[in-house]
Amino acid sequence: MDNPLIIVRWVDICSAAGWEGMDEVDPIEVTSVGWKCYEDDKVLKIGTTIGEDGYYYGITALPKGCVLEVTDACRVSSATHKAVLPTPYEPRRKDRPNPHR
Numbered sequence: 001m002d003n004p005l006i007i008v009r010w011v012d013i014c015s016a017a018g019w020e021g022m023d024e025v026d027p028i029e030v031t032s033v034g035w036k037c038y039e040d041d042k043v044l045k046i047g048t049t050i051g052e053d054g055y056y057y058g059i060t061a062l063p064k065g066c067v068l069e070v071t072d073a074c075r076v077s078s079a080t081h082k083a084v085l086p087t088p089y090e091p092r093r094k095d096r097p098n099p100h101r
Contacts, residue, residue, distance in 0.1 A: 003035045008046060009069040010062055032060055
């Protein structure tokens with residue numbers, strides 16, 4: 001079975017424990033990359049590492065309501081762990097300010 005290496009844009013929860021006002025605290029958009037291991041109508045799970053045993057580790061479980069976009073980076077054969085059919089990826093635009101700077 002082949003599992004795609006995917007790029008997931010999603011919205012993360014952000015909280016503040018200080019004196020930040022309501023207008024200063026917003027969810028942040030992040031990007032994760034991993035092999036798609038599992039998906040149903042509620043969750044998308046990606047793994048960042050394939051072990052010697054062929055299983056996926058470093059699992060991130062993303063609630064589907066947080067996922068903005070999923071893009072195939074390439075497909076990876078779980079039998080050979082070699083990538084096939086690479087797809088170009090365009091990184092975040094430089095004209096969008098980084099909210100963490």
